Amino acid sequence: MIEPDATDAPIDLKEACVRAAHDFIAENGVERLSLREVARRLGVSHQAPYKHYPSRDHLLAEVIRRCFRQFADYLDDRGQHADPREDLGALGRRYLAFAAGHPLEYRLMFGTPWPEPAEQRGLVEDARHALDVLRTVLRRIHGTDRAQRTRVDLDAMFIWSQMHGLASIAQANVMEHLGLAPQASRQMVSHAMHMLELAMNAAGTDSNSPD
Known part of the structure; x- marks a missing residue:
């Protein structure tokens, strides 16, 4: 809706x-x-x-823009967490909950080519806001100085790709035919979040910057 x-x-x-x-x-x-x-x-x-x-594409751009605005607001409403890593986990769970609860909006945001008037309708700004919710949490972990900008963006893309992959697979029809153990299906989200936390913790101990 x-x-x-x-x-x-x-x-x-x-x-x-x-x-x-x-x-x-x-x-x-x-x-x-x-x-x-x-x-x-x-x-x-x-x-x-x-x-x-002025055109069908202008209207479609506005529909998609509203989806991104709704998505960003949903992420923002996850509640307050003093520990940034707890906040990151809450953000990931919130992402997956939105995708599961709003499949049409999710497909419009990430599965529909943007029409030409997208930037004119402000779609870019609202899409960037959704990413900035994640980047804000990562800056609490890595710091806000310019030297950490690349690290923040790389981690943001890594986390987003993991969440997007899981959300997309969970909605795919093929999931009904994979023969997964019932326990695996029920624990899929919690396991993915745990593995993501391990990856972030392991990266935090590595002082080398990515090539």
Whole structure:
């Protein structure tokens, strides 16, 4: 479900178009989205959505932007943890919970090519915010000086790739046919988080910088 944008009136046409587009994608797929279909769903003139969205791609960019905003807010709402490594673990679990609870939004963010107006709609800023939630925690671990910037970004990409891989596999149909032990299926997330913690701890003892 798309969260309302705080800058928009809750029931105006601009907001209604975003919600209608989200619902249409959920039912029919992103490929069939068009402003004409959105107008038909809303019961308005087929020209009406063009007052706010010059093209179908502008509307799609706004839908994806809202997904990233919702995702970042969800990560931000994980609670406060004085220990940054505990905070990192909470962030990872929060990531996986969002992917499991919002599969459509997750696919739109990471499985849909960005339309051309993405930067114009502010999508880049909201996507970067989601990554900055993770980088902020890593700066608490590594420090904030410029010398640690590469280390923070490398760790962020490593952690994100691990979480994304696990989230994507968990949603894949093939999971039903792999013959995994029931215990393995139940412990998949906790085991992955434990292995990630071991990897981070091991990296923390290595003073050599990556090549």
